[in-house]
Amino acid sequence: MADSPIPMPSISAREWADLLFDQGSFSEQFAGIATPDPLHFEDSRPYAERVKEAREQSGGKEAVLTGTAHIGGMPVVVAVSDFRFIGGSMGYAVGERVAHAMERAREAKTPFLAVTCSGGARMQEGMVALLQMAKTAAAAQRLHEAGVPMITLLANPTTGGVFASYGTQGDVILAEAGALIGFAGPRVRAVHDAGEERETLYAEDLYDRGLVDLVAPREGLRNALISVLDLVRPTAAPDLELLPPVVEARDLERGWTTVERARHAERPRALHYIEALTSDFVPLRGDRSGTDDPALVGGLGRIGDTNVVLIGQERGDMSLDGARHDGRVSPAGYRKAKRLMLLAERLHLPLVTFVDTPGAHDGIADEGAGLAGTISDCLATMASLTTPSVAVVIGEGGSGGALALTWADRLLMQQNAMYAITSPEGAAAILYRDRARAPEVAEALGVAATDLHALGVVDALIAEPAGGAHLDPAAAVRLMRPAVRRALAEAMRGKGGQRRQRREARLNSIGVPPGGALHALRNLGDVIGEALPSLEEARGVAAGQAARAAKVASAAGAVVERLRHRGERPAEVVVVDGDAPDD
Incomplete structure (x- = not known):
């Protein structure tokens, strides 16, 4: 394993927005979701005080910035983590904002971009925070089911519950060069492998293992996103x-x-x-x-x-x-x-x-x-x-x-x-x-x-x-x-169902013996179904099957004739499925 890279210092969500989005295009949404204190948590300080201090230091209301923007002129719905707000940790408010942003992307059929930079679930909210992993993963699944592209950018550092929920759900996953990325951070890892050379993995390690698609330096990530966004858009059929x-x-x-x-x-x-x-x-x-x-x-x-x-x-x-x-x-x-x-x-x-x-x-x-x-x-x-x-x-x-x-x-x-x-x-x-x-x-x-x-x-x-x-x-x-x-x-x-039925009909026709075309069609309604709008089109399919059967008969006859003219028979007749060993 190569030496550990040196990660870039973390930057705020607003700085990520300035780096990635078209100038002046970002519009914040879902900022009104409040941060609860379900456990009335207090360690050396009350949780409410920590939240207040984090807002003053980061300039944001929570550890994620959500809204809409444009990248290279293309619209996106975004959720950008802010590591300066309690380590970018995910509590109820972060989970709600991310899930709401994904739902907005689903409704608008607009690509969703997540920029993650987080230490994981927020301890001060206990199981309420942990459950946000399930909430955001479920919201990502709804995006997948709706066919809306989801792109994830893993920034330094991305660990814990954010990485193990919506952070790994991207259709395409990019990573910042040198970013520390993993589920368990070095301070909490319980299992240590024999002979392990270091305590954590980085973006380049995940790239080698096929866990991320692209690694780029921070200044190159905007262009990478433009390329990906441009290619995930469906295009019209050529004339x-x-x-x-x-x-x-x-x-x-x-x-x-x-x-x-x-x-x-x-x-x-x-x-x-x-x-x-x-x-x-x-x-x-x-x-x-x-x-x-x-x-x-x-x-x-x-x-x-x-x-x-x-x-x-x-x-x-x-x-x-x-x-x-x-x-x-x-x-x-x-x-x-x-x-x-x-x-x-x-x-x-x-x-x-x-x-x-x-x-x-x-x-x-x-x-x-x-x-x-x-x-x-x-x-x-x-x-x-x-x-x-x-x-x-x-x-x-x-x-x-x-x-x-x-x-x-x-x-x-x-x-x-x-x-x-x-x-x-x-x-x-x-x-x-x-x-x-x-x-x-x-x-x-x-x-x-x-x-x-x-x-x-x-x-x-x-x-x-x-x-x-x-x-x-x-x-x-x-x-x-x-x-x-x-x-x-x-x-x-045509439509998707038609394509599938045409492939099945074609498969059933290959290898049909002479005179067997009608048999290969079996039940015409099962093969053609509701995809063909008229009897004339059904007749055309049947005619095509018959023509294909004639081709099969001619080709099969030619193979038999070649073997006959060879003047000898094979040592054995075998149906081959892979390499069979000699006796």
Whole structure:
């Protein structure tokens, strides 16, 4: 652990307001809530005297300043702690003011900003003070349920009941560089870990553990807030008629050539596309349980004029021992992905995922940490989304580790990417006990984008520069941009319930045997529900199912024919779910 940073001295709530808010924009509210003395508390001095002295020293009536303001021209409802008022502690009046401010934000559908700087719950008010933790956390939950963005700025110091209630409820959490942050302060900590190097944690420690999203020096926090506030605002769907055309993918390869190009060491990776396609990208970190998986990146950004939440599997140097673990996502990474999926849903922002992994990080420790369950959670979460979603396979789509991020309204695939139930090498080892036969198995498995498009798994192909994206990464971005923007516009059409039902209907249609399209529809009313306003639209869905079934029959027949022409049968017929060991 690095040496302890040196925190900046605490400043008053009014000084924070001057630093962060547009000049003259702050309007104080809820200042009339009185400070009670429920216990008639007295130590060396009566509590009432301490409150009076705190008001004289701080210039405020309580340990929080609440009201409305603008930051970068954008309206916010705010609650700013004042450490100079009895250590910024939270009693009844602070809890009431914060909860009232959150309710005002909910009613106005205006982002809420909490700037915390506190020693925790106020001892002089006993359990009345402690209960304000529950009150403010409940008010934050109502904000989440209403889809109103909540941003938290943890200033020096933030500890105790404020940190463990509304202080950690932010959709996005920023921290002041060097700020002392923790639930138990060094003077009251009851448990000391063996070998611990210091008694408290700081903003940078929480950042490393994925517990805060961004750390910035005090003078840089206003600009950071402007970026975040600008990106959490829902934006209108693009007009399809005004979008640039998509270049058609040509010279499509199949089989082992596709595998080699998808795995090429110089192929552009997720962060390359995220940073090139978006403006004002703000990375978000961690699963909020103490880990940030470097193989799973994500954050807020803007593609064209559309604000989105982004998730990507980042392979880095394609080494399992490298900083990015070759894009093999751990349970913590999938928990982080789920967190970002739910953030997109809550804030009504489209979700865009970039898929590129040979498979999940499947060590024994990962299994013990719930790998299968976290993949399942991502699948279930994506299935439940009502916000628009687009997934793009940009390299290797390896088994369930990739599927966890691809069940979207629109699934795109670069023409030289691959997507498979398992690696061709693994399939060859299982089927023929010979990994050297991977090239022929790759073709039979239909891992190429053109095969999957014919099968109905993929909605559209994204063209690449001749020879592959690795030969001209900038051109690959230019070809991808209109495809992703168009897919977003298509996904944003209609209502949320319609999107979910369309995904379910599509899932039910994939793999339908010849003549089975009507069976796949099952009960037309269950699949279509009330989302389709007319019988004509229902007929259109049925026609689409039939066409997709014909594609499935043709693709399945082609696979059977390829195996027949090979002149031999596999050593065994196996349904693969992950890597099965040899006998």
